[in-house]
Amino acid sequence: MARILSTDDQRALFGLTTELCDRELAPEAAEYEAAARFPRETMRLLGRCGLLSLPYPVEVGGGGQPYEIYLQVLEEIATRWASVAVGVSVHSLACHPTFAFGTEQQRETWLPGFLGGELLGAYCLSEAHAGSDPSAIRTRARRRPDGRYGLSGAKAWVTHGGEADFYNVFARLDADADGPGGVSCFLVGADTPGLSFASPERKMGLTGSTTASVLLDDVVVDGNALIGRPGDGLRIAYSALDSGRLGIGACAVGLGQAALDAAAAYAAEREQFGVPIIEHQGLAFVLADMAAAVDSARATVLDAARRRDVGLPYSRAASIAKLVATDAAMKVTTDAVQVFGGAGYTRDFPVERYMREAKIMQIFEGTNQIQRLVISRQIARLTRGS
Secondary structure, eight states: OOOOOOSHHHHHHHHHHHHHIIIIITTTHHHHHHHTOOOHHHHHHHHHTTTTSTTSOGGGTSOOOOHHHHHHHHHHHHHHOHHHHHHHHHHHHHHHHHHHHSOHHHHHHHHHHHHHSSOOEEEEOOBTTBSSOGGGOOOEEEEOTTSOEEEEEEEEEEETTTTOSEEEEEEEESTTOOSGGGEEEEEEETTOTTEEEOOOOOOSSOTTSOEEEEEEEEEEEOGGGEESSTTOHHHHHHHHHHHHHHHHHHHHHHHHHHHHHHHHHHHHHOEETTEEGGGSHHHHHHHHHHHHHHHHHHHHHHHHHHHHHTTOOOHHHHHHHHHHHHHHHHHHHHHHHHHHGGGGGSTTSTHHHHHHHHHHHTTSSSOHHHHHHHHHHHHHHHHHTO
């Protein structure tokens, strides 16, 4: 798909991304997904090529790209391999707390490694009983007399759990710190004693993206592991989630594009009644609706990204983009299976995998029901004039 790019640097970036995805990602995706194998070396390769740090400023080791460009790169990756694209999005999310809320010393100490490509991050917010309501988390952090903190609890549904090099852990600081104001954010290294991981979840899709619970048994971290001020945890979490929702929206667009491309190619080759099935109006209209859904989702995601890039409020736009793009991906991948007919229900073709991968995108980074709640509440506030 031809993209509207403004500079030679952007065109060079997309040339690199396309070449890398076609050469390194596309040939391996099906094998890794079938084996539920995490592509750690692929993530390192993307990091060395600068694709894990695109939206962060050059002065802190990032790529200095606007979100509009970063999300299109993410879409390009997702068209070849959704698990890897989700991994890039999650890593970017994991770098946000230190970048946006860390002290100058924390940024100088950690960001070069986070953005340099060799280290991989994770975001530990959800718990088994607190998925859509982060204010209900129970993981605890206690202050120690020596100025350090001891963290205990369990985090659920952590992308890169057991694979990441650093973890953003959201915990209640001190036993009496109930309510949203009691949550704080801590940076925990993967080799910290007391940190362990449950067996990876056996998921329907995105099996190449490891998801596991993170277990904290009196994990002791230095005082400088506290990111932001005590009690800033939910503010930090929510500030990152809007950007994360745009990332998942872009992944969903790429997945939808992959399903559309596969369905169109199959329809052009498969013959029924003496002609390619793409010539039958009933099926051709299905493809047209698929294309309209993918293009509309892409436009919605990029509109939200442009709002973010120019400093406009974009929380509502991010929720709409995540909702529209992931619902579109679910519909488009389902239609792709239908275009393939019985063959689409087999693992001989990738569309059944695309359909399974699309489902989770309606769930993580805030379910689409939560997105509707966010959007409707903002409408209500505007209507009241508040």
